[in-house]
Amino acid sequence: MPDYSALLDAEILAFIRKSESFPPEGEGLEAERRAYDALCAAFRQDRPEGVSTEDRRIGQVPVRVYEQGEPSCTVVYAHGGGFVKGGLESHDDICAEICNQTGYRVVAVDYRLAPEHAHPVAFDDCFAAVEWVEESFDLPIVLAGDSAGATLMASVAHHARGRLRNVIGQVLIYPALGADGTGASYRDHAEAPLLSAAALMYYRGVRSGGVVPAGDATYSPLLDKDFDDLPRTVIFTAECDPGASDGADYARLLEAADVPVKLVHERGLVHGFLRARHMSARADASFERIVLAIEALGQGLWVYE
Template identity: 70%
Template sequence: MPDYSQLIDAETWDFIRKTAAAYPDDAVDLDVNGQRRVYDAMCEVFYHGRPEGVTVEDREVEGVPVRVYTAGEPTCTVVYAHGGGFVVGGLDSHDDVCAEICDQTGYRVVAVDYRLAPEHRHPAAFDDCWRATQWVEQTFDQPIVLAGDSAGGNLMACVAHHARGRLHNVIGQVLIYPGLGGDGTGASYSEHANAPMLTKADLDFYRGIRTGGTEPKGDPTYAPLQDDDFSDLPRTVIFTAECDPISSDGPVYARKLREADVPVHLVNEPGLVHGYLRARHMSARAEASFERIVLAIEALGQGLWVHD
């Protein structure tokens, strides 16, 4: 098993301990509403506010709540889906992340408050992200970059697959430690089964809640790796965390895109853990990765490919 005392540096361990103090392991024993309260409270511990100059409007579009961030005159729109295992999280949990992306790129960011399981099982979350992305294209008629972390990375990748032949403005996707529907045989699933922040048991728990116990097969609106066609997808940048059981999904997805002649760049962040976006103001490694994420979004939004 990995020696996390060596792989993970002191700053990231501080983040892990701070997270555990606010969101203890036994939180999964709470009912879903209890888990959401604890998760939201944990996110508040790491909340850094919005940069000056970023304006926010909460709206409901096509029946889906969204939060629109703007700063200046945006030339691109980022559609962002939050993480949280399809069970927890919302507009507030990733508010500062979205505001900082808006501030640093100058792009409009539309955060999607998709419906959560178990009240709303698959395909509810996908349907909401798809409707929000359709609204963005119809409303702003600008280039669109899809972005999301963890469960949100899954959802935005599913939207990218579904958008082919239906939308015309999606020009890139940035996926942050995404769960893409790997079959569980990748090395990370065993090597990092008991990693800090996310374990394989956690993955199984949330998968069961999302589906009600029966996982779809051959459904690319559920998991992009269930698709059999990877052609004509937008340029893609994937960020994985070394100490994360789902990090193997990234290379598998990247390989399928390369085989389909889709430009793709994969970054496996050494010594980082699932959920490290919240550590970007207390860990130099997480801060550097967030800078790379923002630069990837910015370049894709300009139609640039800087990874050859």
């Protein structure tokens, strides 16, 4: 196993210690959800001044709309949490900061969670939200998400081809894209801080109801057979993350299909580092790169030649 005390700097090690100070009190998924909510609340920052929000409902799907000024693009954001945790509050500050720093409208999707709602419900909710955004605002759309949310938004990008006209980019942050767990990172970082390979595979199983669907790109983008005509894509992976191989594999598939793609492999970071952006220089620098990627894609620019 890698020596994480050597791979990670003092700020990220402090972030890990703080994150691990919110263990579930009791057994079962509800205890795990309460612990996750407490963890997110402990790291939550105030919304930047000038960002307004409105909670809406798209059919059965709650969304939160963040605005500041006159946006020229809409970012649709899906939160992480292993498909079983999280919601509008867990990533509220992240979405507000993206809105503030880009000037774009951000629509956060409160997709329904597993196991109460097994696949494809979360995917259907995210796609419905993106459809609503296109119909409501008729502006360029950038899809974004972290972890499980990145998986969902990548699946939306695949499904949107030939159905939606305004999706022009996607930014995937430490995505868990549904591989079979045989990639190098699953082996090399099987016991990584904050997310083990076993936990990653467990969450995928919970999402599927125990049976992983074969060849279903709405479950896993890596299962698709066609990678042509996907939007420009920027992928951020963390060095100490069992799922990092998924992002690299996806980037290779997009590159082979002549889709503009940039893989940014963040050294010295762990899964979930977005929450560390206000206590870690490395995480803050990565968040700046993430925001710049969203901003550039929203302007129709490709800055990675």
